Amino acid sequence: MSKHVMVFCEQRDGVMQKVSLELLGEGKKLANALGQKLIALVLGHNVDALNQTALQHGADEVIAVDSEYLSDYMNEPYTKAMTAVLKAEDFEIVLIGATAIGRDLAPRVAARVKTGLTADCTSLEIDPDTNHLLMTRPAFGGNILATIICPEHRPQMASIRPGVMIAPEPTAQSNGTVRNFPVEFTPADRNVTILETVKSAKKTKDITEAKVLVSGGRGTGKEGFATLEKLASALGGMVGASRAAVDAGFAEKEKQIGQTGKTVRPQLYMACGISGAIQHLAGMEESELIIAINKNPSAPIFDVADVGIVGDMHKILHKLIDRLERLA
């Protein structure tokens, strides 16, 4: 039986999550390196439209499990469906987004099929000698990187943080096929009861989707964050924050960038008053252009910045905003 690479396509309310598209791009690369097919796994109820989305983003085939048991994410029904598919066919690699859903589902599935799972990977490669998947992830709060292998058990499972891989452009046409995979559920599979689901009221754009991010730290201060908002709007971007700034109450948790926050790779990252703790750097150092302003010339942020400016961020930003407004 031939072996395949699988990407778990996470959907919420029938919307494919961006990380899944990113993983389809990465999964395709791995499948090509191995000469294998890329299979997208779509679990849900009445979400057929997503099958096409997966095919347009590089999947050779979609395996779809459709059941009302899968309409909202619940750990056990999803584990049962995914395990059934994994046991029915030979998969070499399985990729899952390291979201609040993926990090609940992937470990349970890995335990049930008895295989290894590497969490929150930031880079994946095929070892040219052994064909093993080399899964590299940060550990120790981002202080070190570890490359993990799963030599004897299959599939090799990895969860990948959103924003790390790059989503491919969709193609208009695809020759891929969709296969429905039947799974029998029983009421006992719903082993918990969801009493209520409350979606966050404000549907603000996620900072991981911003092309321009201007970020502040503890030293930026509340007033400084108001200035960052102005700068972000002048540049058509969004505001991000270090953990210290979030802890100090200057910015909401959803804006936190770094090891315990989000990973971002915008076209421009402006770090204003951020000293650059390693945990913060882990979440932004892949940005295309990094400009840092800090009054301390030995701040670690300057080690990753393309352009470092030693100075008072407040004074410089006010002048910069004036300049941008005059340019506009």
Place this chain on the structure above:
Amino acid sequence: MKIIVCIKQVPNTNEVKLNQETGTLIRDGVPSIINPDDLAGIEAALRIKDTRDAHVTVITMGPPQADVALREALAMGCDDAYLISDRAFAGADTWATSGTLAGAINLLGYDLIITGRQAIDGDTAQVGPQIAEHLGIPVISYAEEINAEDKTITVKRQYEDRYQIIQAQYPVLITALSELNQPRYMSVGGIVDAYDTKEVKSLAYVDLEHLVARENIGLKGSPTRVKKSFTKSPKGKGELHQVSDDESVEIIIRKLKEHHIL
């Protein structure tokens, strides 16, 4: 109600620094702490015990030094503590760790298990859900609030874009977020008790061998291997300017134009 809290002793990764010359971790002098999410798990269990008839057992798998973390949990008010320690457990990945912990939990008996969501040294968030799988019980991850009743437990479960109120019957495993609560301090009497009257009991592989197969523990029982670990090669340092504010603005504008952001 029998509650088991799983904790891990971790180095305070916020205080780990890199030796800039050698690029290696400076671990000397870095204090060990109870993992923050696990500390919230202890507090959640103690709050249940504050209001109902509950017995709280805290367990950890680790080297003998982890005794300190268990004493701290006892000093906070936990009733019992077990150190699961054996050379045979060394090198375990999350699959083998969760299987070993599940064996100990089966030995001790339980209605409710609380683990932290993830540990700050490994950040995997895998051990909690995998213990639940080894035990064959439901898991509710990312708990922001917990409300325990006699027959059921209700949890506010966090997602990136929503939350859910989820109810389960016992037995169930819950993974705690550090946002869940503000952990209490050890009391002076508690500290005295933790070292004088209470004891940390030990479990070695011999105590669990009827529950966990030898091929499923330690490095040998682990599907994954660390192939190598390394510090990041620093990105080439860019340009650093120490000029007037006006010149700084001009440099930024020029860079933004070069990169077609303006």
